[in-house]
Amino acid sequence: MSCLPTPEARHAKEVNQQIQRDLKKHKKDLKNTKKLLLLGTGESGKTTFIKQMRILHGKPYSQAELDNFRTLVYRNIYIAVQILIDAMDRLSIQYEEAPVEAETNRILEIDYENLPDQLPPADYSYINKFWKDKGVKQCFEKRNKFQISDSAEYFLDALDRVKEDDYNPTREDIVRVRLKTVGVHEYNFNIHGQNFLMVDVGGQRGERRKWISSFENVQSVIFLTAISEYDQVLAETEEDDNRLLESLQLFETIIRYPWFKNAAIVVFFNKFDLFEKKILTSNLEEYFPYEGPRADVEEAKNYIEQMFSEVYGGRGEKLSTHFTCATDTDAMGKIFEAVKSYILSQNIKEIAGGNFS
Ligand SMILES: Nc1nc2c(ncn2[C@@H]2O[C@H](COP(=O)(O)OP(=O)(O)OP(=O)(O)O)[C@@H](O)[C@H]2O)c(=O)[nH]1
Ligand SMILES: [Mg+2]
Structure with a gap:
């Protein structure tokens, strides 16, 4: 009977040695990693x-991640508008030109957990007019009295850019978007x-x-x-x-x-x-x-x-x-x-x- 190892035994030994080497490297990496x-x-x-x-x-970032950020940008915009509508009411600030009540209610009821990957034209036009309103601007100036994201202004100002079909979030949009x-x-x-x-x-x-x-x-x-x-x-x-x-x-x-x-x-x-x-x-x-x-x-x-x-x-x-x-x-x-x-x-x-x- 031959004493030489079988090919299977040699292979098993090699695999074992590789595992030991990987483990050693992993341990070394862990030791060198700062938490x-x-x-x-x-x-x-x-x-x-x-x-x-x-x-x-x-x-x-992959395109799938960017697509996700895009939806988050819309979500940030809707949340900001909803907060401002509520603040206008609570601080009793008059609109320069009051929006149609039914439209406001529609925006307030938007389920931002299930947003489309496009900003619908009717919503764009509501938000665009809303954000330009002098009353809303006055309300925004009083924002230390209510809680609104520090990036709200950035995204509301960027409405024309982010509503485009081919909008892809920029590096700055990524760091500004809040979740x-x-x-x-x-x-x-x-x-x-x-x-x-x-x-x-x-x-x-x-x-x-x-x-x-x-x-x-x-x-x-x-x-x-x-x-x-x-x-x-x-x-x-x-x-x-x-x-x-x-x-x-x-x-x-x-x-x-x-x-x-x-x-x-x-x-x-x-x-x-x-x-x-x-x-x-x-x-x-x-x-x-x-x-x-x-x-x-x-x-x-x-x-x-x-x-x-x-x-x-x-x-x-x-x-x-x-x-x-x-x-x-x-x-x-x-x-x-x-x-x-x-x-x-x-x-x-x-x-x-x-x-x-
Ligand atoms: N203008 C400005 N905005 C900032 C700055 N740092 C963060 N932000 C914005 O503030 C918001 C909140 O930042 P996050 O990084 O989500 O805060 P966080 O500490 O992770 O919050 P939690 O996850 O709730 O614990 C985001 O919209 C950011 O873009 C800053 O230095 N300046
Ligand atoms: Mg966080």
Whole structure:
């Protein structure tokens, strides 16, 4: 009887060796992957940040994904109009030219979960006239009194473009379109040789109890706060809770979690583009005990940054912060490079037995 292995045995051995090699590589990849958790209240910009990472470092969006974004754009438009119709009524603002009631009712009853992939001409013509109405514009100026997406104006202004048959969402449309996140979602990116596992979570109150499932083995956290929300109230409660205060309280809760004791923490003061404009007309001292000069972007932003730094203070090291506009692709690319260096330097310190013990 021959002692030579049969072809089957040789093949089995080869397969086994390949599996071992794959497992080893997978383990090495896992070890070299940094887990980055994105946290923050609803609409702070977490998913927008992930979209930018995909645009900058991921695979291009497929046509099926673009088609999906197109429907979402229409959905964003209908929701914005429905919110404005309701706000006109609640704030008792007169239309310049009142729309036909039956038409308004039809728009209000649109089931935006089941939208066609085209904006029907009758709806376009209603929305076009509605958005040009001086009363509606007046109502929109009072938007801190009700909850409307920060991208509503962008899409209502783009109505003529997005109604076209051959409309395909642009890069900017993709980062502007809003869909609230439900649950926890993981994304892998290789950014200049470094693997990241980025975790996006739903930030609204009802979503936060699901967060804990993603807290294990986190090397870094980006906490996003929408700095422009200092004069806005929370949509998800009956009470008039201030949105920036809610974000500050959430930050305080998070940095006390034992899971993040050794994690690098970075804060993005996001929606800085909106903040810069808003601070010129909406006084910070009406919402926070701020005593600095009015309409002063620098003073106001430093004051808000200080509130977060004080809360963070206990951890003994200066808080890493960035003032960001998550819808700006180029700027986000640059900011993330700085964040990446910071995360890696903090993790090296930790390995060397440094600061965060
Ligand atoms: N103008 C402006 N809009 C922004 C900015 N960042 C995000 N947005 C818009 O704000 C909306 C909400 O952003 P999302 O990224 O969906 O917020 P989120 O934190 O993922 O919200 P949840 O999924 O509910 O937790 C989207 O329509 C974004 O386009 C910004 O810096 N400036
Ligand atoms: Mg989201």
